[in-house]
Amino acid sequence: MITIRSNIGFPPGGLIYEDPRIQSAKWLDDHTWLEERTAEVIKFRAANPAIYPEADWVNPTFVKQQITDFNCLRWGNNPLYCIEATAFKSAPVVKEAARICPDCNVEIVPKYCPSCSGRRIIGYECPQCKKEYPK
DSSP, X not given: OEEEOSSSOSOTTOSOEEOSSOTTOEEOOSOOOHHXXXXXXXXXXXXXXXXXXXXXXXXXXXXXXXXXXXXHHHTTTOTTTEEEGGGXXXXXXXXXXXXXXXXXXXXXXXXXXXXXXXXXXXXXXXXXXXXXXXX
């Protein structure tokens, strides 16, 4: 299942939609949010029950997914605008084991590179005996 990112504002061209059963049924304005677009499509389909007799075609979840699939296909499934449901799973966080000074039995602390604005660890140091350890 693909979803549209919610924190991007309006994506390129907005959330347009062309109904697969009636090619002339198009919603082409580029300033309507997904909830509003879904309501517009459902309203149109509810007014045409002979063309849309199935209950799914007026189901908000089903219609929202149709609009999402239509637009993500149009954007080439660009990850800037569309994400797969499996992308929501994050990798487990693994905490690094504590490094202990063998002489003092205290946890050693990282030493940062002074020329990299303190972003890169260049080694470790014991806060008690000041002994240095390589990375």
